[in-house]
Every structure is written in structure tokens, then in C-alpha cells.
Amino acid sequence: MSDTEFLLLVRGPLFTLATVILVGGVLIRIAEILFMGRKKSLAEARGSEASGGFRVMLSRSVPDADTFHRSGFTIISGYVFHIGLFVVIFLFVPHILVFERAIGLSWPGLPSNIIDATTVITLIAMLTLLIHRIVDPVRRMLSGFQDYWVWLVTALPLITGYFAFHRVGVSGAWMLAVHILSVELLMITFPFTSLSHAFTLWMSRWYNGAVSGYRGIR
Amino acid sequence: MSSEGLQRGYAILKEQIDAPTASYLSSCVNCGMCAEACLFFTETGDPRYTPIHKVEPLKKVWRHEYTFWGRLSKALGLSKPVTDEELAAWSPLVYDGCSMCGRCSVVCPVGNDITYMIRKVREGLAAAGHAPEGLVAATRRAITVGSPMGVKLPALQAQIRHVEQDTGLSVPVDVENADYMLLLSSMEIMNFPEFIAAVTRIFDRTEVSWTISSEAFEATNSGIQIGVSDLAAELVQRVVTAAEKLNVKYVISPECGHAYMAIRWEGPNLIGRPYGFRVVHILELLDELREQGRLKLQGKETDRLTYHDPCQIGRRGGILEQPRNLLRAISDDLVELPGGGMMNWCCGAGGGVSSNERADEIRLRAFNRKKSQLDQIQVDGLVSACSNCRIHIEEGLEHNHIDLPVLSLTELIEKHLAD
């Protein structure tokens, strides 16, 4: 298979397949969760579920001072890595074009060299988190194969993307194809691993906040 | 025998899993931040006390029973189910090393209510026969005698007589159509009868129509702590029956954390119907009376005071402002504990830890957190609103040779009643 054929394969049928698995998978997972049901509380309400739910959905992104003090490393690295990931995925013009093709929406991007630098920063943050995961007793105990796997499938698109951008020693088509393939790996892994937190997090925060809201906890 | 227990526990765990649980378990990325929010971890450094780790048995059941891949791999015999040994191994983690304080639940960045899940794990472990002896015994006393400490009606009656002698007021018992029915925790009856006296004086002065039921005066609920909803429901039902029989408008939850959680938030769900009365916490009522101008206070405390929020009343119960309003009315020198309010650190004895002798050692280690906090703010007195917190803090202070008065907020308020 030539590099061009490889690129065509990943841009064509494989991308469609990955999209189907991603979209279908996410909805299956959401349905799976929602169908588990939740009993409505019979206790007299002191506040509204919605107010607490929405509040926690937003407020939980900002840690309190003590938590920041205690888990500062996790929080800073986590923030850098998540913001970096967001910038790289959604503000790189070639990526925006993918969304434009898929959903018809477009938005302005950032200069490519800023994306390039962000990729490196993001990878460094991810690396520090990986090292922390291996070195810290709590993280090491909690982590299983899945945690390392999702780290890898998240890091791979960044690494391959970096090389595709700089085309070091390999053909542009091949590296681009490998990059897209790594993204497809991420897409199909996404719904069925803890990467799903990207969407279940909103449900979790809602459920947690709804209880607080109902009890009038502020 | 143990396989029968395992089956029972497993079946219970299966019942426990709902949409929030599934969402929480799907969201966790093992970031480990909950460990740093948990005093059993910070004071021991033992990673096994990481809150989300305590949920592991529930997570396994969820994967096995309620995820597509889990059911598939179970059908193919690829995954191992939870074993009885595993459940037994988790007992010290969820009973001794967790006070259900809920601090992890407000720190978790993905928003997981981990405490909510640990509560469910306890259901499974208890049904499987892995609850600690002390809690089982307390629960047995609660069900059979009516109180986890074995306090019977004559004991209460004796205390009431003392109170009536001290105050010169009468304590209403079994008065039908009273507005309020007061519940008491065994500890208040046995250790802090001053509380009953304080309430009697305050209600007399504020002209609150109230009563105590001779049939259901116990506020605590061991069923909640051990995690057996069937038994917890039975204990709640006793209160509900008594309150509805006396036809009261309100039931007052006293200075006890989990008692408030049990009667206010879990109760109706345990018995499966809303109450015919409302539930208020004593602090809610006092602050309301103060606001209405019925509770008039005079004089200020000269000591520098702080307030320790009982977890179930504050962070998980929503009563955070009222105690501060009351304290500000009688003190100009009130300092907050670091994180006071929503992020307050637990004393270390809640959630049944204090009834569990197995946890005596770790309980005192966990107290180091409160001790170092107290070292930081240097106060003359600590006020709280939970007998269990008070007893444990007193014990912890004594253990560390610290002389610091630990006060009941209600009792303190009573001292400032205007003439």
C-alpha cells in the first residue's frame, strides 16, 4: 500500500467508521447510564435541583484554596493539559476544517506556530502527569492498564501531529495518515474508557450538584 | 455460610446501582485528588484510604452487571466477579477509614459524589456480614432496645426529672397536637443532659409548643451508619409513627450529624413516602426564632471561639449559615477554622466510626487534622452542634493533652437568653 493509499484509507472509510463508533458509542454509553434510573427524593426540598446542578457543573472547574494547596500539581498539570488539548484540537485551522466538513460550522483558528508550541507544552504536562501517576503511591495504586492506555491514545495524536506538522524524516502523506489513524484510535477508545469522562463529567456534576441544590447547600 | 453472605451482599449491591452511580464510575479518571481531600489518607499516608478506592467492590459489580462490555466478558467468562475475601478486605476501608464526611465529594473534579457510593458499598458489605462488630452491636441495640447505647425510657425519664428540678420548668412528654416533637440522641441523654435543659429553657422563653415522645425519642439511626436500609427504615418508621400519632407539625432533629441526615434527607426515601410533618434541625429553629425576634439574646462571650461544622449538618445537610448567625449574635471574636463551612475537615468520628472499636486507633490519628487546625487558629473554645463530634474532639484533645472547652451551640445560646 502506498502512502497515498494509506492516507486515503484513513481519511475515508476508517474515519467514517471511527466517527460512527464515536457518535454511536457515546450515545450508547449515555443511554446505558440514564436507563439505570434515579429515584426522585421524597424528602421535602429546601432548594432546586437545577440550581445546584448547574452551579456544580461550572463551579467544580475551580478548585477551592485548600484543594489547590493540596493537589496543586495535579490541578495545574491537569489544567495545562486540558486547555492545551482544547486549543490544539479546536483551534488549529486544519482541524477546524474537519469540523466544518462534518458539521458545517467554522470558527477562527490560531497561528500554527502557537499550536505547535501548545502541543509541546501539552505533551510536557501529560508527561509530568504520567510520571506522577507512576511515582505517587496513590496514583500508582489506583492506576490500571486502562489509565495508561488512555494516556497513550491521548498522547499519540499529539506526538504524531507534531511530527506530521514538522515532517521529520518521513513522507508527509504517511505521517499525516498515521496522525489521522491515531486520532481514529482515540475516537474509538473514547466512549468505552474513562475518556468518556469528557461527557459523563457533566452528568456527574449535575447529579452531585442536584443533591446539594435540593438540600439547599451553597 | 460466607457464600450465602456474598450472594446477599452482591444482590444488594446490584440493587444499589443507579444512574448517578453509573455516571460517577464512568467519569473517574483516577486522578487521586480525593485522597488529598480525605483525612484518613492525609493523616495515615496509606493510599488504600483513597476515597474512590473504597468504592472498588461497587465498581466491579457495576462493570459486571450494568455495562455492555462487562456483561459480555462475564458471559465469556473473561472477568472475575467480586469475592467474599474482597468484601471482607474492604470492610476496614469503608467502615474504619471513612466517616462519610463528604469532603471528597465536593473536591472531585469530575463531580463524583464518592460518599454517596461508599454509603452503597456499606449496604453490600453489611448484607454480606462484613460490618464491624461494634456497629452491628449498636444496630442490634437500636432495633431491639430502641437506642444504640441501650438507653431505655426510664433513663430518659430520670434525666427529665433532673432537668425539671434544675430548671423549675416542666418537660412536656407525649403532648398531642404540640407544634414540635424533639428527638434526642442517646449521647445527649447520657452524656449531655444539659442540652435537654437548654432546650427546655429556650422553648419556655420563646413560647414554643413542644413535646418529647416516650415511644420514639431516639434521634440516631444505626441503620444509616452501618448501611442497612431495611433496618434504617424501621428506625425512621418509629419516629414517623410517633410524630403522626401525636399529630405534631414539626420534628426537631437535635445536635447530632447523622441523625439529621437520617430523619431529614434519607427518612422519607427509606419508608417510601413523604412525612405528614416537617423536619427542622434545632439550629434552623433557633435561628428562625432569633430572626423572628422571639429568641432574644444578651451579653457576649469574652472568649475567642470557633465553630466546627458537623459534616452531615453542614456540608451534606446545608445548615451552614444558621450556626454562624447565632454565634455572631453572642460573640464578637469568632474565627473560622481553615476551610470552615463547606470545606470543613471532619473530626474523624462520624459515619459510625465512633461506634466501631476496631477504628479506635485510626480515629485518633485522623483527629490530628483537627488538632493541627486548632493549633493554627488558637482559640479559647470550640463550639459545635453534634454530640458525637464533641465527644470525639474532647477525647482527642485529652489524648493530646490539650485543654480546650468544647461547647454545644444550643447550650451556649441558652446562656445568653435575655431576661
Next chain:
Amino acid sequence: MKPGLTVGETLRAHGVTRRGFLKYCAAITSLMALPPSSLKAVAAALEAARRPSVIWLSFQECTGCTESLTRSADATIEELIFNAISLDYHHTLQAASGAAAEAAREQAMHENYGNYLLIVDGSIPIADAGYSTIAGISNRDMLLETAAGAAAIVSVGTCAAFGGIPAARPNPTGAVPVSELITDKPIINVPGCPPIPVVITGVLVQYLTFGLPDLDAQGRPLAFYGQSIHDRCYRRPFYDKGLFADSFDDEGAKKGWCLYKLGCRGPTTYNACATAKWNNGTSFPIESGHPCLGCSEPDFWDTGSFYHALSTPTEAIGEAAVYAAGGGLLIGAAVGAVHQRHKRKAIESHRKVSLDDIDEGAAK
């Protein structure tokens, strides 16, 4: 012109002075993308190089490659390079035809067996020999026969190198590149549709001076195909700054911004267009405002629309996502219902937990 003369001798015979030769070498060095410091080495090698016999075969092609090569009609440097080889057979360019032409080919093969250079343009049909024949000989047979005595083969143009347009889907003639049929000879691919004239001559010069050049994975000389269009493109800084033309007539297009969004294949295309340029160095497609088509890459005709950005999917994934969403909801509801029934069963078979139940373990 007699074969056997060195290039230096040939040029000198044309009255080219040493200065002229040095100028010629400077142009060649630049052409081969070598640093100016290697001028001396190029001059020395070129002076000593001997004129090889060259046989040029044209198969399924449009003659665009030959057109490209012969664009420059005067006594240009490119033409002089052609004076430095002995082009013994090229059926489009040679005066002889029919039997005489074939005789010339056979004679050249015979006289220089094992030493001549074979240049091929066009792809070879193998579905049916009848699709393309020369003097009654099928392309395939002629290639196999001529290749047998060649020192090396240069596949000029994308058709000879990769199959090109004749091999585009559905490839009715079963067109294949030279490399598919010949595996025992060094093959230099000089793709492009057509290749840049100076690149064709540059490759020949390189072969003359330094022998077989270093090739990339696609068999292309690294000197000309070592860098992508994108890397050498004067519009690259706009890509880096995130400045793109959104259409062919917008402000960005007028300002000469990057054409990535319009489907430019510069990033995946390896050729010298951005530096060697076309039409005697006038410009190249991107400079005239059109994205690169990637004509020097395999299958360039079959890689989706020329006007969709490289990073984008080639299929209608929006539609696929809608179906996937529907399917996901259905499956999710089904799986969810199964879970729900499972849980309901657990709840229905609930047996009250008694004091004795919880006492069991505590007793031990």
C-alpha cells in the same frame, strides 16, 4: 555528435568558454539543490563524464513530458545537457520512422548493451496488450526487451513512475508503472504531470556526474524530491501565521495567503516546483494562485477532490454521524432496557436484610 566524448569536451567543442562552463555548473549545482560550495566537485565530475547512449520509450502517455522537456527551443543550458547525451531513439522527436526507427533502437541496444540509459514515459497496459503498441510490439514486450540491456531506467512522469492518469480508477487498461514490470534494474522515478523540465535534465546531469542518485522510498531523487512543496513554499509563513485564503477571490487570495483550505496538497507532495519553478523560472501553480494538485505523488488523481483540505475526511461523515446517532440511541435504549430489567429483577427478589444477616460476619 560522437558518443564517447566527455561533457566537457562536448561543450568546449561548442565553443563554450571556461567561464561559460563554470556558469553552467553553477546553474546545474543550483538545479540539483546542492549547496554552492559543491560547485568545484560538480565541475570536476561533469568535465570527466562521458556521454551515454539514451533510448527513450513512450507508452501510454500524452506526450506532455516530452513537451515539457522541449519547451526551451534555443541554445539553453537544458538543451546543452541534451547535447551531452546521445539520444539514439525517441519516436516522437526522431526523424526516422517505422522500420528505420526500430532499427535505430536495436542498433543502439546492440552497440551499448549493458551501458545505455533507458528513459520511459507513460504507463504500460497489461490488461490487454492491444491497448498500446509501437510498430506492432506491445508496450510490455518492448519495455522488457529494452530494459534487459539498460544500465539504469529513468521513469519520467507520473505515468511511468506510478501509473498516473491511465492507472486512475477504474484503470480500464490495467496500466502499471515501470517498477511493476522491471525489478532487476535501478529505476529512478522522476514523477510529475509533467515533471519540471529542469528536474528532468537535472536528474540526467546527476546521473552523468555522480551516477545513480540517492532515492527516497518512492524511488525519487532526493535532490529534487527531498522536500515537500509546503516546506519550500514562499506562502509557508502564512500557513504558520494561520492566514488562509478561504476562496479563490477573497482578500486572502489577493494577498497571497496560504491555499491549504482550498485543498492544497503541498504538505504531502514532494517536488521542486517551489524553487525550480516553471516556464523558465516564471512561477509555479501556488504562485499563480492555485493549490498544488500533488501531481508527483502516486494516485494523485484518486485521492478525493482537489479542493478539499488535506486534513478533512473524504466521505460524508456528517451523514454517517446522524445515522450513528440514531443507531446509538436505539442500541443504547436496548442495552439500557436490558440493564433496567436486570436491576428490576434484583430489586424484586430483594429479601429484607435482618439483624442476623449482618451479625454473621461480625461473629467471626
Next chain:
Amino acid sequence: MDEVGAIAIEIEPTVATTGNVLPLLHELHHALLRFRDDGSEHCIDVNSLPLSEQDHRQLESVLGRGEVHARLQALGDSEITETRIPGIWRVIHANADGAVVGRFLEVTACPSILKTQQPDIADGIAHLQRLIDELPGEDQ
């Protein structure tokens, strides 16, 4: 004709700059320093650099023209000009069609192509000898 003539065709010059001129000037600056200090020469193949028309114009206007301007006629015209920076030479080779086939910036005292070459001197000697031989001898 009118309709066609009515279409206003506006050809804009390429105004784009790539930002590559400045690094190039820095490279020349460093090369000059080296040439001053140890006499090492340097040559830049301008055609191999990605430069826009505007860049070329900018480069021209910065370097300008100096004292020397030579024209070489061999296989087409070549223009060899010292820029306004002594030591930096601009060498442009064109083919017989006038198309530019090489464009260099040399840091040197004198571009080597301007110097007379040994083989040409040999040819020149022979040529001169022939010319001498062909002159009518005075002694005859």
C-alpha cells in the same frame, strides 16, 4: 468588444512577504564578519530560498548597487554587481533566452567567475599566437 473592454482588470503585485529576508541579511552579516576575520568566502543560492517577489524587491532595495557592475556574456548574459555593501556581490546568470537560471549572493573580494580562467588563457595564448602569425611580417 465594448463589453469585454468594460471589464476592469486589475493586476495587483504580490505584496506578500515571507519574513525570510531578515534572517538572510543576518546570514550575510555573519559571513562578512568571518570574511573580514579569516578570509573565508561564502555563497548563498538565492533561488533555493523560498522568497516572494516582494522579498526580492526588499532584498534589492536593502543591498542596492555599489561601485562595480560587470556583464559577462557566456551562454547568455550574466550580471555581476557589487552591492552597496562592499564584499557582498550579486551574481545573476541568465540563459540565452534571458531567463534567470542562477541567482547568488557571494561574500568575497571578487567573484571567481570574473577572474580569467586558466583553460581560457591557454586558448587565448593560442589565439594570440595565431593572430601574430597571421600579421604581415615586417621583415618579409
